[in-house]
Amino acid sequence: MSEEWMSRGYITLEELDGVHPLPGRERLMEGPVAIPECPQEIPCTPCREICPTGAITMERVNDPPRVDYSKCIGCSLCVQICPGLAFFMVHLKEGKARVTMPYEYLPLPRRGERVRLLDRKGEVVGEGVVVMVMTRERSRGDTAVLTVEMAEELAMVVRAVEVMGDE
Amino acid sequence: MRIERHPILTFRRGRRVKFFFNGQEVEAREGETIAMALYAAGIRDLSKSQKFHRPRGLFCAIGKCSSCLLTVDGIPNVRTCIIPVKEGMRVEASEGNPRLADNVPPPKKFMEPETHRTDLLVIGGGPAGLQAAIHAADMGARVTVLDEAPMLGGQLVKQTHKFFGKRQLHAGVRGIKIAEMLIEEVRRRGIEIFSRTSAVGLFPSGEEKVVDAVEAERYLHRFTARAVLVATGAMERYLPFPGADLPGVYGAGAVQTLMNTYGILPGERVLIVGAGNVGLILAYQLMQAGVKVPAVVEALPRVGGYFVHAAKIRRQGVPILTRHTIVRAAGSGRVEQATVAELDERWSVIEGTEKTYDVDVVALSVGLRPSVELLQQAGCSMRFVRELAGLVPLRDRNMQTTVEGIYVAGDASGIEEATTAMLEGTIAGISAGFYLGHGDEKWQERLERARAELEEFRDGPIGREVKKGIERVLI
Numbered sequence: 001m002s003e004e005w006m007s008r009g010y011i012t013l014e015e016l017d018g019v020h021p022l023p024g025r026e027r028l029m030e031g032p033v034a035i036p037e038c039p040q041e042i043p044c045t046p047c048r049e050i051c052p053t054g055a056i057t058m059e060r061v062n063d064p065p066r067v068d069y070s071k072c073i074g075c076s077l078c079v080q081i082c083p084g085l086a087f088f089m090v091h092l093k094e095g096k097a098r099v100t101m102p103y104e105y106l107p108l109p110r111r112g113e114r115v116r117l118l119d120r121k122g123e124v125v126g127e128g129v130v131v132m133v134m135t136r137e138r139s140r141g142d143t144a145v146l147t148v149e150m151a152e153e154l155a156m157v158v159r160a161v162e163v164m165g166d167e
Numbered sequence: 168m169r170i171e172r173h174p175i176l177t178f179r180r181g182r183r184v185k186f187f188f189n190g191q192e193v194e195a196r197e198g199e200t201i202a203m204a205l206y207a208a209g210i211r212d213l214s215k216s217q218k219f220h221r222p223r224g225l226f227c228a229i230g231k232c233s234s235c236l237l238t239v240d241g242i243p244n245v246r247t248c249i250i251p252v253k254e255g256m257r258v259e260a261s262e263g264n265p266r267l268a269d270n271v272p273p274p275k276k277f278m279e280p281e282t283h284r285t286d287l288l289v290i291g292g293g294p295a296g297l298q299a300a301i302h303a304a305d306m307g308a309r310v311t312v313l314d315e316a317p318m319l320g321g322q323l324v325k326q327t328h329k330f331f332g333k334r335q336l337h338a339g340v341r342g343i344k345i346a347e348m349l350i351e352e353v354r355r356r357g358i359e360i361f362s363r364t365s366a367v368g369l370f371p372s373g374e375e376k377v378v379d380a381v382e383a384e385r386y387l388h389r390f391t392a393r394a395v396l397v398a399t400g401a402m403e404r405y406l407p408f409p410g411a412d413l414p415g416v417y418g419a420g421a422v423q424t425l426m427n428t429y430g431i432l433p434g435e436r437v438l439i440v441g442a443g444n445v446g447l448i449l450a451y452q453l454m455q456a457g458v459k460v461p462a463v464v465e466a467l468p469r470v471g472g473y474f475v476h477a478a479k480i481r482r483q484g485v486p487i488l489t490r491h492t493i494v495r496a497a498g499s500g501r502v503e504q505a506t507v508a509e510l511d512e513r514w515s516v517i518e519g520t521e522k523t524y525d526v527d528v529v530a531l532s533v534g535l536r537p538s539v540e541l542l543q544q545a546g547c548s549m550r551f552v553r554e555l556a557g558l559v560p561l562r563d564r565n566m567q568t569t570v571e572g573i574y575v576a577g578d579a580s581g582i583e584e585a586t587t588a589m590l591e592g593t594i595a596g597i598s599a600g601f602y603l604g605h606g607d608e609k610w611q612e613r614l615e616r617a618r619a620e621l622e623e624f625r626d627g628p629i630g631r632e633v634k635k636g637i638e639r640v641l642i
Contacts, residue, residue, distance in 0.1 A: 007468055007489045009442075009480070009481040009487035011474075037478065039474060040473060041628050043331060043627055043629075044332060044338060049333070061624065061626065062626050062630070083329035083331050084473065085479050104455060122482050122485065
């Protein structure tokens with residue numbers, strides 16, 4: 001494994017799929033499913049510990065998490081708790097994509113607000129609408145979580161958002 | 168400038184107080200240290216260098232270097248980053264080699280230190296020291312904790328990110344919250360605490376150890392203990408380059424202290440040098456405080472910290488330039504620009520690759536080194552170990568050094584992280600408890616459990632490097 005991502009600071013979709021095969025289109029349409037972007041061996045287990053269905057596994061404390069997509073119920077607890085903010089959920093619904101992600105900046109966008117969509121490199125790839133906001137207080141992991149609706153082809157591209165402000 | 172809104176932190180500020188800096192009135196908030204209050208008032212230039220009169224600013228902001236020394240109410244060489252402001256205080260930059268002013272009365276308790284007796288003296292109230300204190304106290308030992316800072320918690324108090332590891336060891340909880348929990352545990356047990364108190368000498372004398380300490384740069388204390396734990400943490404490494412001494416070039420930890428402990432904006436745009444965990448986490452914290460980070464540069468061909476820390480700043484648009492270094496900082500009296508360049512395979516700057524950023528702060532996160540001065544001075548056998556990031560004491564599996572009754576834990580025993588510091592502190596605290604004649608089989612089991620947890624945590628590529636280093640100092 002060349003681990004090119006360690007020299008760039010971001011991972012490509014192909015590399016991610018190589019580390020942990022990504023869920024197929026059919027699974028993404030069934031309902032929201034957790035996707036870890038955690039390719040490195042680090043000592044960390046909260047995702048496995050909090051998962052209510054045992055969908056997240058790792059043999060040793062330092063192993064990267066693996067998700068059994070058939071067991072994932074889309075509860076987002078892993079997204080809430082992950083200390084590395086490295087868990088996301090993706091759902092394809094009615095021709096749109098819904099991406100659920102952690103968000104620890106101010107201001108917290110409101111439901112219905114338009115936000116700029118960023119890919120793993122931080123490049124703006126479009127605009128989307130916030131459809132769910134879980135505040136830090138309601139989160140089990142002390143981290144706010146957003147679900148953002150966007151064009152379907154952006155489902156596996158967008159991993160961050162930026163509030164647009166008063167421009 | 169003080170931070171008013173923050174996504175993670177709430178700053179409780181004390182009442183307004185006034186003090187004087189070089190005769191000029193400065194407003195501060197009670198609870199701030201002198202250097203922090205000056206920074207909040209926009210004063211970055213604290214003094215002038217003795218020979219060339221170059222401006223001098225902060226560097227470490229945790230009392231470990233000499234960058235912020237000023238004369239306070241007539242007492243020279245006060246570490247202003249750890250001494251809280253008081254109404255009417257007179258703070259002055261000293262010219263040349265400052266002397267104690269004639270009109271300053273000799274400090275009380277100077278000739279005859281206040282004496283104290285305890286079972287276990289813990290030097291350093293960070294994650295390692297507090298865990299040790301809690302465990303030894305639970306075994307029945309009388310424990311006293313010294314810390315130079317105005318508050319306990321060590322560097323946990325500025326760690327706004329959630330910790331890694333297992334949930335029973337506080338994974339998923341923010342460092343600041345872990346600090347609160349540990350401090351509460353220490354208070355509940357009635358453990359004696361001396362904050363703003365620096366240990367300056369550790370003298371083994373047969374069965375007893377004598378520790379001399381200075382409180383608030385003013386009062387002398389002498390502690391006699393049967394066992395001592397040195398949990399003094401680490402200090403930040405420096406990187407020399409043209410302009411590196413300008414106010415605005417700070418240790419990454421100093422930027423965190425300003426921003427996360429005191430809620431003071433470090434600047435508007437910050438270039439970060441070093442993409443280890445400290446640098447990456449700092450970049451994220453700066454963005455959370457609304458500060459721009461134009462780039463993180465890293466001389467190595469890859470990120471040194473966790474990938475996930477890199478990914479979360481990268482996806483928010485912060486470039487991480489591996490194989491790049493800072494070549495100079497420039498500005499009149501303070502940092503205004505920083506220039507970086509790409510390095511070739513032989514670590515030489517590639518001509519024509521220079522890029523200049525308009526920044527007002529350069530944060531250096533180029534590594535830490537263990538703070539081992541007291542251990543060295545006490546006669547503990549030391550060894551330089553690359554994997555542990557510097558000179559460290561030899562120790563046994565109980566974290567006892569080569570001097571019986573002197574223990575070490577946390578970064579002072581080798582640079583690692585807060586989770587391992589807490590586990591080492593647990594091991595050292597229980598071991599010291601046994602040494603003092605306390606504890607039963609239940610405690611032996613607890614000790615074994617902490618060892619197993621540490622072993623499990625270190626069972627990855629990063630931990631294996633640390634273990635290689637530990638093997639070289641294990642006795």
